[in-house]
Each structure stands twice: as structure tokens, then as C-alpha cells.
Amino acid sequence: MQTKNTKTFYLIPYFAWILLFVIAPIALIAYYSLFDLSGNFTLDNYKNFFTSIYLKLTLSSFWYAFLITFFSLIVAYPTAYLLTKTKHKQLWLLLIIIPSWINLLLKTYAFIGIFGLYGPINAFLNVFGFGETQILFTDFSFIFVSVYIFIPFMILPIFNALDKLNPSLIDASRDLGASSWTTFTKVIFPLTTNGVKAGIQAVFIPSLSLFMITRLIAGNKVITLGTAIEQQFLVTQNWGMGSTIAVFLIIFMVIVMIITGQREKGATSNGKN
Amino acid sequence: MARTSNTAKIYLALIFIILYAPILYLIFYSFNSGGSMNNFESFTWEHYAAVFSDTRLIMILINTVIVALLSALIATIIGVFGSIGIVYMRNKSIRNSLLSLNNVLIVSPDVVIGASFLILFTMIGVKLGFASVLISHIAFSIPIVVLMVLPKLQEMNSSLIDAAADLGATKGEILRRVIIPFIKPGIFAGFFMALTYSLDDFAVTFFVTGNGFSTLSVEIYSMARAGITLTINALSGIIFIVTILLVVGYYFINQRGKNPVGMGVRK
Numbered sequence: 001m002q003t004k005n006t007k008t009f010y011l012i013p014y015f016a017w018i019l020l021f022v023i024a025p026i027a028l029i030a031y032y033s034l035f036d037l038s039g040n041f042t043l044d045n046y047k048n049f050f051t052s053i054y055l056k057l058t059l060s061s062f063w064y065a066f067l068i069t070f071f072s073l074i075v076a077y078p079t080a081y082l083l084t085k086t087k088h089k090q091l092w093l094l095l096i097i098i099p100s101w102i103n104l105l106l107k108t109y110a111f112i113g114i115f116g117l118y119g120p121i122n123a124f125l126n127v128f129g130f131g132e133t134q135i136l137f138t139d140f141s142f143i144f145v146s147v148y149i150f151i152p153f154m155i156l157p158i159f160n161a162l163d164k165l166n167p168s169l170i171d172a173s174r175d176l177g178a179s180s181w182t183t184f185t186k187v188i189f190p191l192t193t194n195g196v197k198a199g200i201q202a203v204f205i206p207s208l209s210l211f212m213i214t215r216l217i218a219g220n221k222v223i224t225l226g227t228a229i230e231q232q233f234l235v236t237q238n239w240g241m242g243s244t245i246a247v248f249l250i251i252f253m254v255i256v257m258i259i260t261g262q263r264e265k266g267a268t269s270n271g272k273n
Numbered sequence: 274m275a276r277t278s279n280t281a282k283i284y285l286a287l288i289f290i291i292l293y294a295p296i297l298y299l300i301f302y303s304f305n306s307g308g309s310m311n312n313f314e315s316f317t318w319e320h321y322a323a324v325f326s327d328t329r330l331i332m333i334l335i336n337t338v339i340v341a342l343l344s345a346l347i348a349t350i351i352g353v354f355g356s357i358g359i360v361y362m363r364n365k366s367i368r369n370s371l372l373s374l375n376n377v378l379i380v381s382p383d384v385v386i387g388a389s390f391l392i393l394f395t396m397i398g399v400k401l402g403f404a405s406v407l408i409s410h411i412a413f414s415i416p417i418v419v420l421m422v423l424p425k426l427q428e429m430n431s432s433l434i435d436a437a438a439d440l441g442a443t444k445g446e447i448l449r450r451v452i453i454p455f456i457k458p459g460i461f462a463g464f465f466m467a468l469t470y471s472l473d474d475f476a477v478t479f480f481v482t483g484n485g486f487s488t489l490s491v492e493i494y495s496m497a498r499a500g501i502t503l504t505i506n507a508l509s510g511i512i513f514i515v516t517i518l519l520v521v522g523y524y525f526i527n528q529r530g531k532n533p534v535g536m537g538v539r540k
Binding site (some may be wrong): 008012013014021022083086096106110114119120152201211216226229240243249263 | 291292293294298299300302309314350351357358359371375383391392396412468472475494501505509512513517523
């Protein structure tokens with residue numbers, strides 16, 4: 001009996017945390033989404049969400065998130081692959097991760113200068129005879145900065161997956177006469193899909209909800225679901241509509257997680273290879 | 274192999290340059306006596322002096338550090354006891370659902386966490402400011418502590434506890450002399466991750482901070498929206514040095530605990 005008491009005692013603060021900060025907030029978001037500005041119970045927020053403004057916003061948010069994830073993957077996979085081939089690979093990996101620990105705001109702020117009208121990129125373009133171009137506040141700058149921010153989170157899981165790959169599988173494939181391309185598409189990539197999925201998960205969901213980068217780099221031109229939520233909560237003070245968008249964001253998140261979800265058993269048996 | 278390794282080196286070098294260039298660019302211009310981030314006039318420490326003479330900024334810096342240390346400490350305590358409770362739970366299905374609930378805040382977008390906490394604080398009447406920011410930081414740091422501590426606990430052989438109990442150790446003694454020392458590397462890693470989560474957070478703080486209270490991230494955001502000031506550059510120079518020191522510290526803790534590096538990178 002005494003054992004049981006101590007165990008429950010350990011768990012009390014943790015349970016309180018789960019109730020207050022995991023379950024209650026989600027419930028509150030769902031609850032608030034059912035009220036309009038003046039506090040009347042209504043389903044109008046949901047109706048509004050299915051009007052063209054919000055559907056367009058959702059679509060464009062998905063499109064940007066897709067582009068960001070896609071380019072992150074294209075850059076990250078070769079990087080992770082080459083990292084596993086280096087000597088002292090853990091040290092190199094650490095060097096990749098360090099920038100992700102520098103405050104996000106500072107990195108974004110740096111790009112305001114770099115992409116600015118008189119910044120180094122424009123100076124560089126000038127050498128080749130291009131006039132000063134507005135790079136800041138364009139789709140390009142938004143996607144570039146986002147990819148820059150998310151790259152380490154894509155590299156890490158892919159690196160871990162590649163690192164666990166048994167090198168004798170690659171040798172076997174080569175011995176059996178497969179070209180390096182065939183080895184990659186038939187052996188290496190299929191065995192590291194779990195890492196790729198984890199990376200996609202780590203990039204796609206935050207990309208949907210970015211709002212700081214859109215404000216600073218895209219100058220309000222790009223509106224994501226995150227920007228819309230921030231707008232509703234902190235600017236127009238329409239918590240009901242903001243909550244409704246948040247409800248949909250949560251639903252999208254769950255869908256993405258199901259799609260990129262890893263079958264635990266498969267993952268561990270692959271990992272042990 | 275030599276052919277591929279050359280292209281490989283160039284590619285990797287390019288990635289490293291792109292990753293570090295913006296940070297070095299910021300720090301480089303923090304020494305610029307001109308007021309902008311493009312014409313380097315002459316070397317100066319004036320922007321660093323400006324950081325240290327700006328009492329408001331120093332207060333914000335102190336606030337940020339206090340929130341980070343306090344939230345990491347409290348989150349570590351709750352997280353460690355929570356994971357001990359989870360590990361010794363007999364009912365498997367409750368344990369698994371607890372673990373899924375644990376991960377909700379890790380995968381949730383920051384904006385959703387911020388918005389829902391804002392509703393929560395307004396509802397239960399917590400004044401927006403230091404308290405709400407601290408509580409939020411504790412709340413979103415707990416799951417990462419649990420994730421860092423759990424593997425260590427699972428690694429531990431339960432016969433160690435049985436042996437201690439057979440030798441007459443009380444519950445408290447087992448906890449203090451057997452369990453805690455064994456999972457120490459996990460606790461340190463968890464504390465460290467909580468610290469970086471807190472220092473790095475912008476979105477959640479942005480939602481739950483009131484008018485009078487600000488952390489560094491929120492302050493940098495409002496400064497950056499107003500335009501370029503080299504004070505931010507000087508700040509980033511300072512932050513970069515501190516981050517490097519923290520990372521080196523974390524690296525050594527990890528080496529001692531022989532965990533894979535960077536297990537819990539910030540999402």
C-alpha cells in the first residue's frame with residue numbers, strides 16, 4: 001500500500017500538468033471555436049472557414065508548407081548522406097545543429113539585412129549587371145529563410161536513419177551488380193524512409209503555422225494558418241474565429257502525423273539492422 | 274571514390290557556409306560604426322556598450338535568463354518524477370496513453386500552444402506577465418524532460434532496486450541513492466533541453482506575455498519590425514558566444530552519458 005502511495009505522489013504534479021496544459025487547452029480551443037465575437041453560441045465560425053477566403057488561405061498555406069518541406073528534403077538528404085561518410089561524423093553533425101540553437105529571431109533578422117536593397121546579395125547581383133532588386137518581401141525570400149531555419153531538423157532524423165543502415169547491405173547490392181543509382185533507389189532510400197518521414201513531420205507542421213517569418217521576411221504578403229491565428233487572437237481579438245482555425249490546424253496536424261506515422265515495430269527492426 | 278569525395282566536400286562546405294553565413298554576417302556588422310548592415314565603416318564596440326547601458330534591455334535579458342532557469346528547473350523536477358511514475362506503472366494501456374499525451378505539446382504548432390494557453394490564463398484569471406510566461410515555459414518543457422529521462426530509466430536494471438530494497442533501503446533512499454544517480458545524465462540532458470526550449474521560444478511567449486513583461490525573443494521581434502538597429506547585432510554576438518558555451522557544455526554532458534548527440538533538437 002505504501003508503495004502505491006509514493007507512486008501516486010510522484011505522479012500528482014505530472015498528472016496535473018497533463019490535465020491543465022495538455023487536455024484543457026485543446027478542450028478550450030474546441031469550446032471557443034463555437035462562439036462568435038459577442039459570445040453567442042454559433043457554428044458561424046465553421047461556416048466562415050469554408051468560405052473562399054479561408055479555403056484559399058488554407059490552400060496557400062499548404063502550398064508554401066509543401067515547397068518548404070520539399071526544398072528542405074532536397075537539400076538535407078544529400079547533406080545527411082555525405083555527413084555519414086565523414087570522419088568524426090558526430091562532430092560535424094553537432095556543427096550542423098549549432099545554428100538551430102541560435103535564436104530563431106536573430107537568424108531571421110540577419111536576412112532582413114542580407115536580402116535588403118543594399119545588402120550583400122544585391123551587391124553581388126550588381127556585379128553581374130542586375131539592378132537593385134527587391135528580394136525581401138517576396139515568396140523566394142520567405143521560402144529561402146524558412147528552408148534555412150528548418151534544414152537542421154530535416155538533416156537530423158535522416159542522418160540517424162542513414163547512420164543505422166548496415167553498410168554490408170550496400171556492399172551486397174554492389175556485389176550483386178547494382179549501379180550506385182539502383183543501390184540508392186532500391187536499398188538506401190527505402191531503408192531510410194522512416195527518417196525522411198520524421199523529417200517531413202518536423203518541417204511540414206511548423207511550416208503550416210509560421211507567423212514570425214511571414215511578418216518579418218514576407219511583409220504580410222504570405223499568410224499562413226499561423227499568421228491567421230495570430231491575427232485573429234492578437235489583432236482583431238476574434239478568439240472564436242482564431243480557435244476555429246486552430247481546430248483545423250490541429251486536425252491537419254493529426255492527418256500529417258498519421259500519414260507520416262511510423263509503424264513502431266517496423267521502425268525498430270529496421271533500426272537494429 | 275576520389276571523384277565523388279571532391280564534389281561531396283564542396284557540397285558540404287557550401288551547406289556549412291550557408292548555415293553559418295547569416296550568423297557571422299550579424300556579428301560582423303555588430304562592430305560597424307556606421308548605422309547599417311551594409312557599409313562597414315570602422316570598427317567599434319559602441320553597439321555592445323549600447324546593449325550594456327540600456328537598462329531596459331538588460332532587465333529583459335535578466336528576465337529571460339530567470340524564466341529559462343526557473344522553468345527548466347521546475348520542469349525537470351516535475352518531468353523526472355513523472356517519468357519515474359510512468360516507468361513503474363503496471364497498466365500498459367494507461368502508460369501508453371500517458372506517453373501519447375506527453376508528446377502532444379511537442380508536436381503541436383507553437384501558435385496553437387500560445388493561443389490555447391492565452392485562453393486558459395484568461396479563463397482561470399492568471400495575470401499576463403511574468404507568471405503566465407513562466408508557467409507556459411514550464412508546461413512546454415516538461416514533455417522534453419520526460420523524453421530525455423525515460424530511456425535512462427528503462428535502461429536501468431530493476432534488480433538494482435530490488436537489491437537496494439533487500440539491503441534495507443527505504444523508498445526515499447532508493448530514490449536518492451540508486452535511481453537519481455543512475456539517471457543523472459538524462460536529467461542533465463532534460464534540464465539543458467528545457468533551458469534551450471525556453472531561451473529559444475518566441476511564439477508561445479508572444480501570445481501569453483502582457484504589456485509590461487518581455488523576453489528577449491519578443492523584444493528582438495518588436496525591434497526588428499521597427500527596422501535595423503545594430504544593437505540587435507551586438508546582442509546576437511553575445512547570444513552566439515553564450516550558445517556556443519552551452520552547446521559545448523551539453524556536448525560534454527552527452528559524452529559522459531554516451532547519448533547520441535542532439536537527440537532532442539528543437540523543432
